[in-house]
Amino acid sequence: MQKRKLGTHGPEVSALGLGCMGLSYGYGPATEKQAAITLIRTAFDHGVTFFDTAEAYAQGANEELLGEALEPFRDQVVIATKFGFRDGDVSKGQDSRPERIRAVADAALKRLRTDCIDLFYQHRVDTEVPMEDVAGAVKDLIAAGKVKHFGMSEAGAGSIRRAHAVQPVAALQSEYSLWWREPEKEILPLLEELGIGFVPFSPLGKGFLTGAITESTSFDKTDFRNVVPRFSEENRKANQGLVAVLGGIAAAKQATPAQIALAWLLAQKPWIAPIPGTTKLHRLEENIGGAAIELTAGDLQEIETALSDVTVQGDRYPAHLQARVGR
Ligand SMILES: NC(=O)c1ccc[n+]([C@@H]2O[C@H](COP(=O)([O-])OP(=O)(O)OC[C@H]3O[C@@H](n4cnc5c(N)ncnc54)[C@H](OP(=O)(O)O)[C@@H]3O)[C@@H](O)[C@H]2O)c1
Secondary structure, X not given: OOEEEOEOOOOEEEOOOXXXXXXXXXXXXXXXXXXXXXXXXXXXXXXXOEEEOOOOOOOOHHHHHHHHHHHHHHHHOEEEEEEOEHHHOHHHOEOOOHHHHHHHHHHHHHHOOOOOEEEEEEOOOOOOOOHHHHHHHHHHHHHOOOEEEEEEEOOOHHHHHHHHHHOOEEEEEEEOEOOEOHHHOOHHHHHHHHOEEEEEEOOOHHHHHHOOOOOOOOOOOOEHHHHOHHHXXXXXXXXXXXXXXXXXXXXXXXOOHHHHHHHHHHHHOOOEOOOOOXXXXXXXXXXXXXXXXXXXXXXXXXXXXXHOOOOOOOOOOOHHHHOOOOO
């Protein structure tokens, strides 16, 4: 797989990474450990060198999984993890106090079985802690050799500028896909100006853009999508028009909708590296195939035209989670 550099200051990573959250957290029960390790190692065998986790994914369990799976080839991969929730628990809200950032780094290093975190993101901006203090804490961790690069997630333009002035930000990780294009307004131009790479999360629209989710899909009771307005039964039905458009374009390119969704992101900027997640080997291989699809200017225009008739229904987050975004 081709490699990409995440902005001026960032690491070189495979064009597509692997989002590992769903193996432990968010979309129903965790995947059985050996199967999850096999999936992660298969991704590496197919050229994936960029792996995404967070303290908050099952309170460190996802980091432990990556630590074990990646240990045999640790020096050949880029591991990104995140700090910023109280006790590593999303439901408890943000905590980016410098002492907490230092403690999370030390705990993550142990769980990941490594001596350096390649990319350490603030998971959400903490309005109680000045951005300069957060960036300063990560700067100290970089000076101590415990962290290589600083990242932010879902941060707004003002926060990114403040942080970047203290410690250059290598990458921003925020939601971006064919059904969530808000970053195009203000964030992508800012990242281009500052030389910051972009890592789109939920690049497959949490599975919706693949066509595998319909109005009759039922999610496990622990699945996060149960509380996402965009995934209400009514909105899943209303949003099938988007899937139909993608399906048409995919058929013409002899590809799948998931592959087109990923190829479209890769075509936006050379410093974008999406991190699709899956728990299934055959889907992993399908998704990786998306990196080999080149969309021409004509293809991109065709997608734009087809989508101009589609209005996506439903918010991407419930109100209490949206309130944490972009500050
Ligand atoms: N920074 C943040 O706040 C944040 C938030 C969310 C996610 N993330 C990161 O981003 C990564 C990816 O995001 P995501 O997992 O939310 O969403 P995603 O990658 O858009 O979609 C994942 C979902 O799509 C399904 N899927 C994957 N490939 C498929 C295919 N080819 N055909 C049909 N279904 C397919 C998966 O189900 P199966 O497992 O059944 O295949 C899973 O339910 C996460 O793993 C995490 O590392 C970060």
